[in-house]
Amino acid sequence: MERTVIIGAGGVGNVVAHKCAQDAATFGEIWLASRTLAKADAIAADILAATGVTVKTAALDADNVAEVVAFLKEVKPKVLLNIALPYQDLTLMDACLEAGVHYLDTANYEPLDDPHFEYKYQWAYQDRFRDAGLTAILGSGFDPGVTNAYCAYALKHWFSEIKTVDILDANAGDHGLPFATNFNPEINIREITAPGRYWENGEWKIVPALSISQDYDFPEVGTKRIYLLHHEELESLAQNLPGLERIRFWMTFSENYIKHLTVLENVGMTSIEPVEYEGQQIIPLQFLKTLLPDPTSLGPLTKGKTCIGCLITGTLKDAGEETGKIATKFIYNVCDHQACYQEVKSQAISYTAGVPAMIGARQLMSGAWLRPGVWNVEQLDPDSFMDDLNAWGLPWHVLDVSQSLLP
Numbered sequence: 275m276e277r278t279v280i281i282g283a284g285g286v287g288n289v290v291a292h293k294c295a296q297d298a299a300t301f302g303e304i305w306l307a308s309r310t311l312a313k314a315d316a317i318a319a320d321i322l323a324a325t326g327v328t329v330k331t332a333a334l335d336a337d338n339v340a341e342v343v344a345f346l347k348e349v350k351p352k353v354l355l356n357i358a359l360p361y362q363d364l365t366l367m368d369a370c371l372e373a374g375v376h377y378l379d380t381a382n383y384e385p386l387d388d389p390h391f392e393y394k395y396q397w398a399y400q401d402r403f404r405d406a407g408l409t410a411i412l413g414s415g416f417d418p419g420v421t422n423a424y425c426a427y428a429l430k431h432w433f434s435e436i437k438t439v440d441i442l443d444a445n446a447g448d449h450g451l452p453f454a455t456n457f458n459p460e461i462n463i464r465e466i467t468a469p470g471r472y473w474e475n476g477e478w479k480i481v482p483a484l485s486i487s488q489d490y491d492f493p494e495v496g497t498k499r500i501y502l503l504h505h506e507e508l509e510s511l512a513q514n515l516p517g518l519e520r521i522r523f524w525m526t527f528s529e530n531y532i533k534h535l536t537v538l539e540n541v542g543m544t545s546i547e548p549v550e551y552e553g554q555q556i557i558p559l560q561f562l563k564t565l566l567p568d569p570t571s572l573g574p575l576t577k578g579k580t581c582i583g584c585l586i587t588g589t590l591k592d593a594g595e596e597t598g599k600i601a602t603k604f605i606y607n608v609c610d611h612q613a614c615y616q617e618v619k620s621q622a623i624s625y626t627a628g629v630p631a632m633i634g635a636r637q638l639m640s641g642a643w644l645r646p647g648v649w650n651v652e653q654l655d656p657d658s659f660m661d662d663l664n665a666w667g668l669p670w671h672v673l674d675v676s677q678s679l680l681p
């Protein structure tokens with residue numbers, strides 16, 4: 275029987291565990307291991323009630339390579355799904371190499387003391403994974419993940435060359451709370467308060483955080499204000515889409531969200547520099563995280579939909595031949611917060627991140643994506659992954675769009 279290990283029993287880990295259990299024929303014996311055993315146990319109890327599948331649980335420190343290796347050697351899984359935090363990516367990759375297990379994650383490595391994600395740390399494992407005959411899939415969430423697969427699919431089936439990509443991420447959900455983040459607050463706030471960055475004509479352009487915005491009329495969720503952010507898939511897509519002229523990433527935020535974030539930033543609460551408080555060193559952002567609602571608690575509260583997609587302009591091809599015609603297409607998914615909650619007790623943000631992790635792991639279990647080395651999603655054949663999106667809860671749609679975003 276196959277065995278699968280999921281590490282991290284947070285908001286996204288809950289979805290991944292539920293979805294793997296829904297496909298127990300593929301994933302076999304499923305283990306959910308995390309720092310706090312009680313959280314893994316609570317998820318396993320929910321899954322047993324919902325699906326009748328028993329998920330085994332374990333307490334595990336993913337920062338401790340020796341402990342993870344010992345665990346993997348005992349359980350002997352085919353694949354490890356890293357759904358802990360980006361800080362654990364390298365220790366878990368090291369452990370997979372030592373124990374001979376394929377690896378998949380949803381977010382790229384970021385040093386704890388430097389809010390600056392780059393793929394260089396994980397791409398440096400390419401030779402070691404290849405030589406060990408093991409596959410590592412990086413960034414198999416929604417963005418990165420599905421967005422990368424959308425680009426690969428567009429290049430395979432529609433365009434001979436892609437000129438521009440704008441990744442658009444709209445959360446039109448409302449949880450009714452004054453301020454909360456939809457996934458891990460520390461990771462989320464580090465991402466949003468970092469300078470904006472996009473890639474144009476072969477170089478990176480850097481702009482102050484949230485300084486570029488415009489309105490976009492999204493399918494189903496309507497017109498929303500979108501803000502330019504740096505996002506990790508820009509780095510790999512800029513490298514892996516031949517002929518690309520520009521790639522940017524945009525996310526919606528409400529005025530209320532921006533107002534709270536600005537105040538928190540102005541008073542120093544989003545800083546990661548330690549400060550002395552009553553004889554103790556504390557990191558303001560980590561303290562803030564303890565005050566903010568746990569994202570897993572937002573599930574029952576959040577109403578509305580997400581719409582995430584790629585607005586892609588390129589030269590159309592017909593039967594593999596270039597036509598010379600330029601066109602723009604928007605390929606996207608719409609996900610309903612309440613429907614997600616009813617299915618797996620989670621809001622749509624964790625759902626849209628967790629389902630593609632399960633689907634990426636399906637490609638490893640089936641062998642479709644087994645290719646020794648370290649890969650971003652757009653480097654792998656998108657077709658079976660795209661079929662699985664339709665089959666496992668994240669159906670995609672395509673619109674022909676007459677106008678692209680403002681330059």
Ligand SMILES: NC(=O)c1ccc[n+]([C@@H]2O[C@H](COP(=O)([O-])OP(=O)(O)OC[C@H]3O[C@@H](n4cnc5c(N)ncnc54)[C@H](OP(=O)(O)O)[C@@H]3O)[C@@H](O)[C@H]2O)c1
Binds near residue numbers: 313360461627
């Ligand atoms: N690609 C995408 O679309 C996308 C979207 C959203 C999120 N993500 C990524 O998904 C991952 C999970 O996010 P989330 O919102 O689920 O975060 P979360 O709710 O904070 O969950 C993280 C889980 O990992 C566990 N963990 C942390 N450090 C650990 C360690 N050293 N050893 C073992 N377990 C450890 C935590 O344990 P405790 O319970 O003890 O704290 C928690 O259960 C993050 O990397 C995030 O960046 C990706």
